[in-house]
Amino acid sequence: MKNLTYWQNIPWINKYLLNILKYNREKIHKIFLKNTSYNDKCSLLDIGTTADTNPNHNLILYKTTNNKNISCLSDQDLQILKNKFSHVKNFYKGDGKRTNFEKNSFDIVYSSATIEHLGSFKNQLEFVKESFRICKKEIFITTPNRFYPIDFHTKLPFLHWLPKNIHRKILKLIGLKFYSREENLNLLSKNDLINMMKILQIKKFRILQHKFIFLISNLIIVIEKE
Numbered sequence: 114m115k116n117l118t119y120w121q122n123i124p125w126i127n128k129y130l131l132n133i134l135k136y137n138r139e140k141i142h143k144i145f146l147k148n149t150s151y152n153d154k155c156s157l158l159d160i161g162t163t164a165d166t167n168p169n170h171n172l173i174l175y176k177t178t179n180n181k182n183i184s185c186l187s188d189q190d191l192q193i194l195k196n197k198f199s200h201v202k203n204f205y206k207g208d209g210k211r212t213n214f215e216k217n218s219f220d221i222v223y224s225s226a227t228i229e230h231l232g233s234f235k236n237q238l239e240f241v242k243e244s245f246r247i248c249k250k251e252i253f254i255t256t257p258n259r260f261y262p263i264d265f266h267t268k269l270p271f272l273h274w275l276p277k278n279i280h281r282k283i284l285k286l287i288g289l290k291f292y293s294r295e296e297n298l299n300l301l302s303k304n305d306l307i308n309m310m311k312i313l314q315i316k317k318f319r320i321l322q323h324k325f326i327f328l329i330s331n332l333i334i335v336i337e338k339e
Contacts, residue, residue, distance in 0.1 A: 130265055131169065137331055138172045141225070141255055141323055145173075148321065148335050149251045155220040156182040160209040160244065161227025164189040166197045173223055174198045184219070186212065210239040214247045217338075222248040225255045232296040234305070242313055245336060252336040258322075259300035261330045267292050273300055306334050 145151065157177065162185035163170045177183050177200070184203040185191060191204040207213070209224070210231065222244040231237050244252045257265055264273040267289055273280055277299075284293035292298045303320055310318050317339050323331040 130263070130268060133325060133330070134169060134265065137323060137325060138169070138225070141331060141333065142172055142176055144321060144323065144333060145223070145253055148319070148333075149221060149253055151221055153177075153180045154182065155180070155250075156184070156218075157221045157223055158184045158186060158214075158219040158247070160186045160222060160224040160240075161230075162187040162189070162191055162194070162204075164191050164193050166193060171198075173225065174201065210236060210243055212243060212247060216246055217249040218247045220248070220250045222252045224253070226257065228254055229256050229298060229300050232299060234299070237299070237301070238309055238312060241309055241315075241336075245313070245315065245338075248336075248338060250338055253333070254336075255331055255333045256301050256306075258329045258332050259302045259305075261325075261328060264300070266298055301332065303329075303332055306332060310334075310336075 151157065157173075157180070159171070159173050162174070164187070165171065168175060171194070174183065174185070174194070178198075179200070181200055181202060183201045184205065185194070185201055186205045186207055186209055188206065188208060190206065194201070195204065209227070224244065228237050228240055231240050241252070241254070244254070259273060263270050267273070267284065272283060275283070277295075281293045281295070284290070303322070306320055310316075315336055317337045319335045321333040321335065322329045323333065
């Protein structure tokens with residue numbers, strides 16, 4: 114079964130999935146602008162910033178160059194980004210589930226494709242709870258839809274639709290040990306996000322759905338402070 118990992122290295126598949134990623138992120142940014150109160154004077158915290166200057170990553174930093182109130186929080190060393198994104202006010206290293214920021218520190222808390230890499234559902238809950246605490250106006254969180262036919266991490270179709278314990282066992286068996294661990298990948302569905310809101314007793318929220326080729330590829334949750 115380890116031969117299934119050949120999908121990881123086929124150039125045309127990688128190129129196709131990269132093009133989907135580019136398209137989706139551009140579209141999701143338009144959704145962000147349409148569904149939040151963001152402007153160039155807003156203070157925004159990007160949680161989960163990647164230490165990578167590739168335009169396919171950290172799109173929000175490329176799109177906010179006129180805003181001097183942007184901050185980044187990551188568990189990675191973001192030194193490489195400081196020259197590329199000179200408009201960013203602060204680069205913080207830390208844990209998005211537990212920060213040292215004061216309540217209502219930022220107008221908008223933004224996070225793209227990070228929550229699925231935080232481990233357990235409990236960790237994901239803590240992340241949303243902390244984002245809610247430190248935001249003043251809105252939270253904008255994106256994540257891949259668990260029930261899209263292809264998992265963009267493993268590049269394998271349909272396998273991630275199986276019960277999570279079975280999915281993880283198969284990934285480990287076929288040589289994808291990293292993604293078989295819950296702490297590295299825990300995909301979410303729309304129902305998962307709704308359940309989060311119920312547990313956290315957050316009432317003012319919207320779950321938006323971005324589609325690619327008529328199927329929901331990404332879920333976006335927009336939370337407003339009441």
